[in-house]
Amino acid sequence: MPTPPPDAPPRRGRPRRRLTLGTREALWAYAFLLLPLAFYGFLRIYPAVQSFNLSLHRWHVDPAQRTFLGLTYYREMLSDPKLHRALTNTLLYAAIIVPAQLVLGLTIAVLLDAVRRLRPLFRAIYFSPYVTPAAAVAWVWGWMYSVNFGVFNNALIAWSDFVTRVGLPWLSIPPQAFLSDPKQALPAVAAVVVWQQLGFQVVIFLAGLQGIPRMFYDAAAIDGAGALQRFRYVTLPLLNPVMVFSVVISTIATLQLFDQVVNINFTDQGGPLNSTLSIALYMYQLAFSRFQIGYASAVTVLLFVLILVVTLLQLRLLQRRVEY
């Protein structure tokens, strides 16, 4: 809309229909929102509804020929051992990854907060795995875990040689199978995820720590509180909102775990024996390898409900109102 320069004489001539200022503003607002709202409607909300819809129908390329099945796929999920495995694995991933990230992330952030020199360097080092593509991460770790060539097994062999030589052979640890052992594979993958995501948590906690007004620490110190007491009674309660944020974000990300699981065992995805299979990976296999579109959609609806319930529960249980 052409706008007259500020010093232009008032417009004369034909009287035009005047829009009130409010109406004009509203029209502009709708004009600005037109494309974005089309985006959200067509590419976010419609597909989400469509996913639910697909989960109720037998798949066919022609929409007219999709037969309504009701809750058949949801009943099928109840008796699908592979899905149960994926669900258990995903919850196990969350149970390992989320607390590990919380504790390690907070510890590193507190340490970083305590140093001044080299802080940017340390911060960059801890953050760098976060910006590395999962494929690259997985290749390196897959290699480090390798049974015959891996760093870990070589370290174990060296350690065992050492303790045998100094006369303490009972301290030796035999080489491990790691990713090839169905019992060890899931924790091994979880460790990779923690390593990769830790930097993000550190940055969040560091920001939270630096947002706490110093006067609280000074007041506590004057009252005779030691470092541990200050951490327990000042840092932890005031950091609660940041901790809730961190837990919720990392839980949501972990429940959708896909990249690392796929990449670390590319030839036997989710293996060995489905021991690392996540819900997202199972959904991917169903939809894009086996073309069971309807059933795969039902699994995504399950994932959506799971994320929603867990997030709401966490917000309910963890959130404490702290005013400062």
Add this chain to the structure above:
Amino acid sequence: MIDLETFGEARQRPNAGTVVAYVLLAVGSVVMFFPFVWMLLSAFKPIREIFQLTVLPHVWTLQNFRQVLFQTAFPRWFLNSLVVAGISTVSVLFFCSLVGYTLTRLRFPGRNAIFLIILSTLMVPTEMLVIPWYVMSTQYGWVNTYWGLAFPGLIPAFGVFLMRQFFQTLPRDLFDAGRVDGVSEFGLFWRIGLPLVRPGLAALGIFNFVGNWNAFLWPLIIAKSPAMRTVPVGVALFSGEASTQWNLIMAASALAIVPVLLVFFVFQRQIIEGVVLTGVKG
């Protein structure tokens, strides 16, 4: 704005605790950085050395990089990733800030409802959208196109939320003054609003670039032809093309990290500030 580097420095005096902190951080850094360093160094090893456990190569070679750059489709994947991350970053910066601006600075019926609708899409996991997206893409011919790769990330709800937070901190008088001076509504956004939220734009742009560069699930689905793969998908599928050539995989991975590391080291400050300013302080 709080200066993160020097804020609260006065209370610090070197003591035993600080020394312990340095030692622990250094040990942690070694653990965090070792896989990186090893990958980078392995990329310079000739293939016969790749399985040896020495950290430094006996013979340094650029052969792996040469092979990746001239005998694989890697350069094309790199270009694809740049195009996709570029398109989406431009779109994200423009639209997320435009929507964020409109939702805070303009008054109109349905404003809160629209914000809530956009926010509610945050709860829907990508996994739930990829199947309908793929069905749509086959229908409209978006498979194997840049549009197909880029469209899911054009206006992320998180970006709208972030930019809305930024625009909320600006005083209303500023825009009223502009309006009195006859600045158009778009001009108020473009010439007055945008320059004032630069820190937000920087953080959003960087996070978005890195996120798109590393995106995996959707590109894996939509890039059916090898020529349309992005770097993460291409490197992941290397196993098919270079089955046991670990040296190539290491070299490709090393190259794949370069742009994000560059972005991170150049914009480190903005990234950290962006996280602070998102309001995680609570």
